[in-house]
Amino acid sequence: MRFTGTMKVNEKGHLEIGGVDTVDLAREFGTPLYILDEAEFRKNCREYYHSFTEKRPDSLAIYAGKTLLTTAICRLVDEEGLGLDVVSGGELYTALKANFPMHKVFFHGNNKSPEEIKLGVEAGVGRFVVDNLYELYLLNDIAHAQKTRQAILLRISPGIEAHTHEYIKTGQIDSKFGFPIETGQAIDAVIRALELENIELKGFHCHIGSQIFELDSFAHTVEVMTEFMAEVYKNTGFMTQELDLGGGLGIYYTAGDNPPAVDALAEVIFNTLENQCQKLGLKVPRVVVEPGRSIAGPAGSTLYTIGAIKDIPGIRTYVAVDGGMGDNPRPALYQAKYEAIVANKANAKPVKLVSIAGKCCESGDMLIWDIELAEIKPGDLLLISNTGAYNYTMSMNYNRLPRPAMVLVGGGRAELIVRRETYDDLLRHDLIPVHLKNRKVAQIY
Ligand SMILES: Cc1ncc(COP(=O)(O)O)c(C=O)c1O
Numbered sequence: 001m002r003f004t005g006t007m008k009v010n011e012k013g014h015l016e017i018g019g020v021d022t023v024d025l026a027r028e029f030g031t032p033l034y035i036l037d038e039a040e041f042r043k044n045c046r047e048y049y050h051s052f053t054e055k056r057p058d059s060l061a062i063y064a065g066k067t068l069l070t071t072a073i074c075r076l077v078d079e080e081g082l083g084l085d086v087v088s089g090g091e092l093y094t095a096l097k098a099n100f101p102m103h104k105v106f107f108h109g110n111n112k113s114p115e116e117i118k119l120g121v122e123a124g125v126g127r128f129v130v131d132n133l134y135e136l137y138l139l140n141d142i143a144h145a146q147k148t149r150q151a152i153l154l155r156i157s158p159g160i161e162a163h164t165h166e167y168i169k170t171g172q173i174d175s176k177f178g179f180p181i182e183t184g185q186a187i188d189a190v191i192r193a194l195e196l197e198n199i200e201l202k203g204f205h206c207h208i209g210s211q212i213f214e215l216d217s218f219a220h221t222v223e224v225m226t227e228f229m230a231e232v233y234k235n236t237g238f239m240t241q242e243l244d245l246g247g248g249l250g251i252y253y254t255a256g257d258n259p260p261a262v263d264a265l266a267e268v269i270f271n272t273l274e275n276q277c278q279k280l281g282l283k284v285p286r287v288v289v290e291p292g293r294s295i296a297g298p299a300g301s302t303l304y305t306i307g308a309i310k311d312i313p314g315i316r317t318y319v320a321v322d323g324g325m326g327d328n329p330r331p332a333l334y335q336a337k338y339e340a341i342v343a344n345k346a347n348a349k350p351v352k353l354v355s356i357a358g359k360c361c362e363s364g365d366m367l368i369w370d371i372e373l374a375e376i377k378p379g380d381l382l383l384i385s386n387t388g389a390y391n392y393t394m395s396m397n398y399n400r401l402p403r404p405a406m407v408l409v410g411g412g413r414a415e416l417i418v419r420r421e422t423y424d425d426l427l428r429h430d431l432i433p434v435h436l437k438n439r440k441v442a443q444i445y
């Protein structure tokens with residue numbers, strides 16, 4: 001397994017993160033356990049801050065909350081000077097409870113409810129990223145009722161096919177997100193937005209997908225968007241002030257993943273944008289980016305305890321852990337690949353080819369197929385790296401498995417930032433109707 005962030009092996013041969021022994025973490029907090037490396041999370045935020053905001057002070061990097069969000073994480077993001085992309089009332093509420101500055105919040109979503117829109121307008125979010133006409137008019141009405149003018153970006157579907165998994169592509173025409181350029185719906189939305197009294201159009205947003213390695217895809221996106229901006233200017237006289245290019249930068253999960261650096265991404269974006277604006281006679285707009293995975297992904301890992309080991313001679317050895325698709329559905333959803341290490345024997349040589357199974361009642365609940373691990377026995381600890389993005393936020397209670405706790409580690413300390421769910425938490429919303437309250441003996445017909 002390739003080490004990320006502050007990972008190292010200590011004198012006991014145990015894996016350590018943020019100066020904390022993972023064996024101690026398992027003892028104190030139990031497993032499965034999400035571990036967030038504070039220094040790595042902050043470093044990744046800072047890379048965006050330096051490459052964007054410091055280079056062009058009017059530009060803004062906003063962290064995509066869908067990746068990994070808790071109130072403590074909102075505090076980290078705010079301290080590092082980033083804004084926040086929220087995509088639901090729940091994410092917005094989390095930001096509100098964490099006292100996140102609302103003018104740096106961008107509210108996304110392809111079907112915001114009237115209640116969510118009201119919450120956002122009342123909270124004073126900086127931008128609504130409007131996805132469709134229904135939302136545009138609803139937002140105008142709600143802003144009117146609140147006697148305010150809401151600043152917005154229109155989400156544009158640029159018609160770009162990013163080279164990534166089918167389920168995480170978002171920029172192509174046949175997509176539930178945004179106004180397509182090619183069909184004329186994007187320019188139509190601009191004309192309508194400009195007519196609305198309680199809407200202040202600032203510019204455009206697009207997001208082509210996630211886990212992208214080719215910087216060319218981002219350059220191409222800037223080209224398509226600036227051509228659209230020029231078309232808008234020609235047809236309406238509206239000069240785009242803000243261009244939000246979404247997130248999408250890929251990260252290392254397994255050998256063969258070679259993500260570009262954040263400053264290389266920034267350079268490609270700024271260079272292409274300046275050339276294009278000059279060529280097309282446009283004012284260079286303020287740039288916004290919305291990274292998620294490349295900030296949280298490498299900062300997170302998940303610690304499991306190994307249980308049953310099943311050897312099917314000549315076929316495969318299944319090593320089952322105490323979590324699985326409940327805490328990390330990505331392998332089942334996207335055939336995502338991960339690396340792992342036996343955390344309490346971190347110096348031991350990999351000697352055996354095994355596959356890591358989760359504990360859900362689902363054959364597809366496999367976390368890793370075919371990985372070489374050190375000699376293992378039940379009770380050993382397995383750490384899967386790079387699980388910071390889209391694991392906790394996509395976790396579920398399938399099979400009534402309680403969700404893991406999350407600890408923030410750094411400087412030799414571990415602080416709980418999400419407590420482990422209990423069986424009572426699982427029952428929290430259950431109700432028994434009166435006619436089922438008293439236990440009756442089953443009738444046999
Ligand atoms: C609109 C939008 N912005 C930002 C992101 C964050 O993307 P990533 O985690 O790939 O950086 C996503 C997720 O793909 C998204 O849909």
Ligand SMILES: N[C@@H](CCCC[NH3+])C(=O)O
Nearest residue numbers: 066168170210330389390
């Ligand atoms: N959840 C996806 C990314 C989707 C991002 C949202 N547009 C993943 O785990 O890779």
